[in-house]
Amino acid sequence: MRFILLLISLTFCSCQKYYCPGFDKEHPINKWDWFPESSKTYTYINTTQQEIELQQTRYASTPEREVSCNTCACFQDVTSYYSIGTLGIQLRCTLSYQGGGDDKTTDDGSLYYGVDKLGSPFTAHAQTVTEDEIPPYEFKEFNVIYSDSLRINNKLFFTVTELQILDNTKTTLQKLWIAPNQGLIGFRVHNQDWIKK
Numbered sequence: 001m002r003f004i005l006l007l008i009s010l011t012f013c014s015c016q017k018y019y020c021p022g023f024d025k026e027h028p029i030n031k032w033d034w035f036p037e038s039s040k041t042y043t044y045i046n047t048t049q050q051e052i053e054l055q056q057t058r059y060a061s062t063p064e065r066e067v068s069c070n071t072c073a074c075f076q077d078v079t080s081y082y083s084i085g086t087l088g089i090q091l092r093c094t095l096s097y098q099g100g101g102d103d104k105t106t107d108d109g110s111l112y113y114g115v116d117k118l119g120s121p122f123t124a125h126a127q128t129v130t131e132d133e134i135p136p137y138e139f140k141e142f143n144v145i146y147s148d149s150l151r152i153n154n155k156l157f158f159t160v161t162e163l164q165i166l167d168n169t170k171t172t173l174q175k176l177w178i179a180p181n182q183g184l185i186g187f188r189v190h191n192q193d194w195i196k197k
Contacts, residue, residue: 016068016069017066017067017068018066018067018068018069018074019064019066020062020064020065020066020067020074020076021064021074021076022061022062022063022064022065022076023061023062023076023077023078023095024076027076027095027097027109028108028109028124029095029096029097029108029109029110029111029124030095031124031180031181032095032111032122032124032129032178032180033078033080033093033095033183034080034082034091034093034113034178034183034184035056035080035082035093035183035184036181036182036183037183038056038059038080039056040055040056041053041054041055041056042054042082042184042196043196043197044186044187044194044195044196044197045153045194045195045197046153046192046193046194047153047154047193051197052084052085052086052087052194053084053085054082054083054084054085054091054184055082055083055085056080056081056082057081057082057083057090058079058080058081059078059079059080059081060078060079061077061078061079062075062076062077062078073098073099074098074099075096075097075098076096076097076098077094077095077096077097078094078095079092079093079094080092080093080094084173084187084189087172087189089115089116089171089172089173089189090114090115090116091114091115091184092112092113092114092115092119093111093112093113093114094111094112095109095110095111096109096110096111096112097109097110108124109124110122110123110124111123111124111129113142113163113176115165115171115173115176116170116171116173117170117171118141118142118165118167118170118171119141120132120140120141120142121134127146127159127180128144128146128159128161129144129161129178130144131144140166141165141166141167142163142164142165142166143163143164143166144161144162144163144164145161145162145164146160146161146162147160147161147162150162150177152177152185152186152193152195153186153193153194153195155195157177157179157182157185157186158179159179159180160177160178160179160185161177161178161179162175162176162177163175163176163177163178172189172190173187173188173189174187174188174189174191175187175188182196183196184196
């Protein structure tokens with residue numbers, strides 16, 4: 001009985017307070033945020049200058065906190081949900097990384113991109129992203145194409161990653177275009193291209 005009490009007391013005594021900062025907007029993973037400014041709305045235009053708005057429907061960011069544990073790790077993330085105007089399309093973007101607490105180290109981070117009922121984890125690279133495939137449970141949702149430059153609606157963009165939707169039975173969105181530090185620069189729905197205003 002004494003041994004059990006000693007073991008329990010050692011377990012509780014070995015816990016220590018550990019500081020975890022909130023999500024750091026300066027972490028390198030932020031360059032792949034679809035919505036880097038976290039604005040309530042974003043406006044996109046087509047070739048005839050019609051406008052459509054993306055409305056923020058949810059935003060959550062890991063706050064600064066103190067935890068008690070033996071071997072602590074700080075996990076930080078930020079998640080944004082947006083709805084595309086009258087089209088009823090839902091977009092979501094989650095950026096995550098581990099670390100940054102008392103030990104001051106962080107990992108490279110990870111991404112999760114979603115469109116309506118589709119969603120997949122991604123890995124960030126210097127110029128583009130790649131979709132992570134987890135067979136046999138998950139299959140690729142997107143075809144990822146990198147371009148040094150791409151013209152969309154007569155506007156030239158640089159360092160563009162195109163995410164083509166592979167299963168169009170789950171969403172009417174066909175493509176998304178993202179660029180580092182610029183976010184979601186455009187998308188195609190119903191064969192019509194929209195770019196950020």
